[in-house]
Amino acid sequence: xxxxxxxxxxxxxxxxxxxxxxxxxxxxxxxxxxxxxxxxxxxxxxxxxxxxxxxxxxxxxxxxxxxxxxxxxxxxxxxxxxxxxxxxxxxxxxxxxxxxxxxxxxxxxxxxxxxxxxxxxxxxxxxxxxxxxxxxxxxxx
Numbered sequence: 001x002x003x004x005x006x007x008x009x010x011x012x013x014x015x016x017x018x019x020x021x022x023x024x025x026x027x028x029x030x031x032x033x034x035x036x037x038x039x040x041x042x043x044x045x046x047x048x049x050x051x052x053x054x055x056x057x058x059x060x061x062x063x064x065x066x067x068x069x070x071x072x073x074x075x076x077x078x079x080x081x082x083x084x085x086x087x088x089x090x091x092x093x094x095x096x097x098x099x100x101x102x103x104x105x106x107x108x109x110x111x112x113x114x115x116x117x118x119x120x121x122x123x124x125x126x127x128x129x130x131x132x133x134x135x136x137x138x139x140x141x
Contacts, residue, residue, distance in 0.1 A: 001111065002066075003033060004043035004087040007054045009095035017050055019057050025104035027061045032108060039066040043087050043094075 005011065011030070013020030034040050042065045046054050055068055067073045071088050091111060095101040102110070102117060110120055 001091060002039045002041065002087075002089040003111065004041045004089035004092045004094075005030065006092075006094040006096075007042060007044040007046060010093055010101060011058065014095070016046075019053060022061075023104065027058070027063055029104040029108045030058075030063045033111065034063065034066075036112075038111070041066055041071070041087055041089060042068045043089070043092070044069065 008014045008016045008020070010023065011026045012022055030040060040063075042055065042058070044051065044054060051068070055065070058065070067075070069087075093101070093107060099117070101107075102120075106117075106120060109115070110117060115123075
């Protein structure tokens with residue numbers, strides 16, 4: 001699966017142009033997704049030195065992206081005459097999602113199980129309801 005992931009506010013807390021502290025479990029989750037052979041693309045508005053700093057920050061923590069702000073590593077404006085910042089991914093992980101950014105554990109399970117956020121919420125509600133189900137009444141004759 002091709003996964004595009006934002007940096008500021010997603011992998012790290014948003015302190016742009018500084019690099020904020022890591023979002024809980026972001027790096028561990030990205031490492032697992034990469035180990036499972038997903039193509040993880042860094043998709044950010046950072047450019048030049050700020051982008052280099054973000055890539056290096058991730059690399060120091062063991063996360064090396066398939067590509068950065070492009071669909072594949074070799075892509076250039078010369079090789080793709082429709083080159084744009086719009087990444088062709090199956091999943092986008094961004095703090096500006098409608099409804100906000102789920103925690104990284106939920107994100108991992110959504111990708112691993114190929115479930116939507118709506119499905120995850122529905123299952124959580126069912127589990128919560130069954131956990132609090134009233135005990136069965138004894139039949140009295």
